[in-house]
Amino acid sequence: MxxxxxxxxxxxxxxxxxxxxxxxxxxxxxxxxxxxxxxxxxxxxxxxxxxxxxxxxxxxxxxxxxxxxxxxxxxxxxxxxxxxxxxxxxxxxxxxxxxxxxxxxxxxxxxxxxxxxKPREIRWLQPHLVIDGPPLVESDPRVRRTTRQDMPVLYPACVSMYTEEVGVSPESGGSSDLYRARVTQLTSRGWSFARIEGGRVVFKAEVACATNDAAQIQGVWVPPDRRGEGLAIAGMAAVVDFVQAEIAPTVSLYVNEWNEPARRAYKAVGFRETARFSTVMF
Structure with a gap:
C-alpha cells in the first residue's frame, strides 16, 4: 500500500x-x-x-x-x-x-x-440537469441507436459537434484514430443515438458513462441549418426513453450556462437543475 x-x-x-x-x-x-x-x-x-x-x-x-x-x-x-x-x-x-x-x-x-x-477556457456554473421520470414531450420515432454502418455519416457529425463545443478539433495533433475509436466504442455499446435523414445526421447524442443508477449524456448536436425545428427536444425525449428503458433510470447531463437554446430544450423535455458544474480546459 x-x-x-x-x-x-x-x-x-x-x-x-x-x-x-x-x-x-x-x-x-x-x-x-x-x-x-x-x-x-x-x-x-x-x-x-x-x-x-x-x-x-x-x-x-x-x-x-x-x-x-x-x-x-x-x-x-x-x-x-x-x-x-x-x-x-x-x-x-x-x-x-x-x-x-x-x-x-x-x-x-x-x-x-x-x-x-493559463487555461484555454474556463466555464463556470454549468447547470447539471437530471430527469428521472418520463419525458414531458413526445419522442422522435426516427431517433435510433446507431450502428457501425452509420460511421461514414456519424463520425463527421461527431467531429463537428466536438469542434463547435470544445473549440478545437478532436483530430488535431494526430488524434483522429483515438477519437474514431471512441465513437466506434460508444456505437458498439449501444450508447450512440441519432436521427439520420438522406445520409446526414440531423440530431445525435451519446451516453458518456453509466451505472445501474444513472447515465450521463454527452455530444447532443443538431447541425446549425436545422436548429430551431424542435429536433433536439423530440430527439432528447427519445434518448431519455431509450436510456431509461435499457440502461439506467436517471438521465443526467451538464450544459453551458450561456447556451439558452439548449437549456430551453432540456427544460421542455423535463430535465431539472440539481447542481452546478465547472470546467477548466487546457
Missing amino acids: TTTTRHGVRPLGSADLEAFLELAGQDPVVNVFALHRARTTSLEPRWLGGEVWGRFANGELVAACHVGANLVPIQASTDDARAFAERALTRSRSVSTIVGPHDAVKDFWHHVAHTWG
Whole structure:
C-alpha cells in the first residue's frame, strides 16, 4: 500500500474499491463518471490510464480525485480540494480538463492556477440537469441507436459537434484514430443515438458513462441549418426513453450556462437543475 501523505492523500487501488464506491455512491448521479470508471477499472492504474487519489481522515476515505485526462474531484470539500491541489503541484500538469462540482473545481483551481498556466477556457456554473421520470414531450420515432454502418455519416457529425463545443478539433495533433475509436466504442455499446435523414445526421447524442443508477449524456448536436425545428427536444425525449428503458433510470447531463437554446430544450423535455458544474480546459 502506498504511504499516505501528511495531507492524508494517497493513490487508491483495487483494495480500496468498496470504500470508493461507498464514497462516490453518496451522490450517484453527480458522481456517475467516477463510479463508471471505478467499476470498469477496479481502480487499477493500468486500466485507469492515470490514478485515483483518496483522502483519509482517521482511517476513513472522505474524498477522492480522479486524475487522468480529466481531473474530477469526488465528494471534495474546500479542505479536500486544497489537499488534492497540493499533491497535484508536486508534478507537472498532465490533465487536459478539470471538471466537476463547481465549488470543488473552483477551490482546486485557486491553488494550482499560478503554476498550471493559463487555461484555454474556463466555464463556470454549468447547470447539471437530471430527469428521472418520463419525458414531458413526445419522442422522435426516427431517433435510433446507431450502428457501425452509420460511421461514414456519424463520425463527421461527431467531429463537428466536438469542434463547435470544445473549440478545437478532436483530430488535431494526430488524434483522429483515438477519437474514431471512441465513437466506434460508444456505437458498439449501444450508447450512440441519432436521427439520420438522406445520409446526414440531423440530431445525435451519446451516453458518456453509466451505472445501474444513472447515465450521463454527452455530444447532443443538431447541425446549425436545422436548429430551431424542435429536433433536439423530440430527439432528447427519445434518448431519455431509450436510456431509461435499457440502461439506467436517471438521465443526467451538464450544459453551458450561456447556451439558452439548449437549456430551453432540456427544460421542455423535463430535465431539472440539481447542481452546478465547472470546467477548466487546457
